[in-house]
Amino acid sequence: MKNKNSVLSQLWKDHMGKAGLILLAIVFVMAILGPMVFPFDSSQTAQSSSEILNAPSVEHWLGTDDMGRDVFRSLLFGARISLFVGLMATLISIIVGTIVGLVSGYYRSIISVILMRITDVFLAIPVLPLIIVLAAVFGQSIFITIMVIGLTSWPSTARIVRSQVLSIRERMYIERIKNLGASDFRLMFRHVFPNVLPLIYANTVLVIAGSILSEATLAFLGLGDPVNVSWGTMLHYAFVSGAMGRGAWWYIIPPGVGILVIVLGFTLAGHCLDEITNPKLRRV
């Protein structure tokens, strides 16, 4: 790495960060390159019952599922879906959370109170039942899943951003720039926003982990997109088809480990990033 102090190199120096980066690298390589090398078609089901729930073999590295599809290929494709949903939901969540946090932190007026009460409402509602209800009402597609997760997971980001904005807003240079005649919009996005950015980075990575987990939960409960099979959906079908009872471990363990690896990777990297960007958390 060229810059000795770049965030990546600092992550790499930390044991936790290094572990996180390695796990994430594995997942990203799987998700990006995997389906190119081993294409997967979810509609390509078995022709005869002899191909269902086969144990791992040379032909099917991780056996076949309850519809005779190759579990290994399904796993690679699932990585793509899980990551895509997690990242997109996080994008929505971060954008909403950042704007709500910035605006409510910057203005002292009634706007701030209203935004914060809305945030409180979202924080107080148990999110999982809400997501389940919304997903059930709006249907099973990954875009619905993305929207539902994104629009329910922003309150923590909003809170974090707001608390930092409250502190930045009082700094002298903000006062000075206000006196220069800069508009509120310019002040918020040109001067306050860059100062909260590091916090948003760290928070983003943690939100991704949460979003992927939420997606897996939804899919496991049968609310996932049946065409775009994610790891959660795989677990759902494995559970429904009774793979456990039939001893088909190759159908249950791979997606389970996949979810573990991806969530662990983001969580480790996120906590480490949090420490780098927030000196107060740094260990001595």
Add this chain to the structure above:
Amino acid sequence: MSILQVKDLSIEFSTRNGGVKAVRGVDLWMNKGELLGIAGESGCGKTTTALSIPRLLPNNATITGGSVVFDGQDLSKLSEAEMESIRWKEISVIFQGAMNALNPLRTVGHQIAEPILLHEPGVSKKEAEERAKALLEEVGIAASRYTNYPHEFSGGMRQRVMIAMSLACNPKLVIADEPVTALDVMIQAQILDLLRKMKREHDLSMIMISHDLSVLSELCDKIAIMYAGKIVEFGDAREVFTKPRHPYTIRLMKSYPNIYGEKTFVSGIPGYPPNLIHLEPGCPFVDRCEVCMEECRHREPVLSEIDDDHYCACVRGE
């Protein structure tokens, strides 16, 4: 030619404990090209008075009376939008505390160019950058440091940046709020030299706020001594420094060691300034004054001319 005339200016801050009468009927004037110093202890209303000229007071402050005539124009009658066109282009400010008045995440150059971009909408980014670079050179910093961040600059250099920023839109009047506070003496001298040079080269009028009389005595043409929201002594700087008349000014001068002559103890002024929320009638300095009379407790003296270009607000001088 008079560039600034402040008449009977009063400013009140609303606080939880009541209204603070921070400025109570201030009269000030200065001619074009002059440097006016405003001195006084903390909380006497120096900054409030000066920042009320471009109307840059905090939200809880209200101008309760008086007028500010700048360059023949009564600023107190202008709308906020009209004021916006005066700020920076006509009157600019070097803010207090240069150490903290720069955004740590933006380059120094950008921050100098910002007032140009905000106040001169016709100017392109490229042009603003060129002007900011020229200003950097002018205040003694290499233009190549345009892309540096504030943490890469020393305190003195940051103060130079603040000076460059204040000159960005070629103002006529610059208000320097404690421009050398928190700098060491060597750097103070350099910054004061720079201010003097800038004033001469840009044909500026300047108001300098300080609690440090030695700084003001070095530069000022006129000086105003403030106490408890009022001007107690005002006039030609040399006159005020050599022949102070108000007891407060006299004690203030004695509070500084004299580098010539005998070694003497610095006396200081015992007591505290009065509470500006509940002001007693009479002279505000009465409790700390060595020469107060019975009359001082009942009547507040007004600023009156005691000598040629020398004004004093003391019962004894009237």
